Amino acid sequence: MVRKITRLAICFAAGLFAITLGVGAFAADDKKADKVLDVEEIMKAGHSKNGYINKIKTATKGEKWEDAAKSADALKVNGEMLGKNKVEKGEADSWKKLSDKYAKSTAAVVTAVEKKDAAAVTKALGSISCKECHDAHK
Numbered sequence: 413m414v415r416k417i418t419r420l421a422i423c424f425a426a427g428l429f430a431i432t433l434g435v436g437a438f439a440a441d442d443k444k445a446d447k448v449l450d451v452e453e454i455m456k457a458g459h460s461k462n463g464y465i466n467k468i469k470t471a472t473k474g475e476k477w478e479d480a481a482k483s484a485d486a487l488k489v490n491g492e493m494l495g496k497n498k499v500e501k502g503e504a505d506s507w508k509k510l511s512d513k514y515a516k517s518t519a520a521v522v523t524a525v526e527k528k529d530a531a532a533v534t535k536a537l538g539s540i541s542c543k544e545c546h547d548a549h550k
């Protein structure tokens with residue numbers, strides 16, 4: 413009996429904890445809520461004129477590493493999210509390969525920015541091959 417009550421109490425506490433976490437995450441940043449951005453949203457956020465890539469380039473040029481880090485982190489979050497989408501065009505295997513590659517490239521941008529290494533930033537951004545993926549999946 414006592415054990416049963418203890419177990420119940422633990423379940424209850426764990427449940428409350430999970431709810432608190434959930435609410436916390438939701439309130440912290442609407443971008444980081446469990447919503448997965450679709451491919452179009454990720455493309456626009458990362459690659460448009462005022463997108464993360466251009467912001468990273470400008471900040472890197474001016475050695476504004478904190479600004480670069482903010483955009484690079486956001487690009488990486490989206491990089492991890494890209495592959496959670498399905499695409500209508502192209503083979504699933506190819507999409508997995510190319511979206512993984514995008515995730516790796518965007519992660520490499522973050523590493524380069526952390527090292528304040530402008531040449532490495534340029535190289536990591538250069539490893540994002542828009543055309544390769546668009547030819548196959550856009």
Ligand code: HEC
Pocket residue numbers: 451452455456459465499510511514540541542543545546549550
């Ligand atoms: C791993 C694959 C992949 C990579 C890498 C990629 N794209 Fe895309 N992109 C897509 C797909 C798929 C679409 C089509 C999305 C749709 O219409 O639903 C797209 C669409 C777009 C669009 C149109 C978005 C809209 O408004 O409909 C733009 C702009 C774009 N990409 C820019 C770029 C640029 C610039 C790069 C390189 C810096 C890039 N993309 C790299 C997969 C990729």
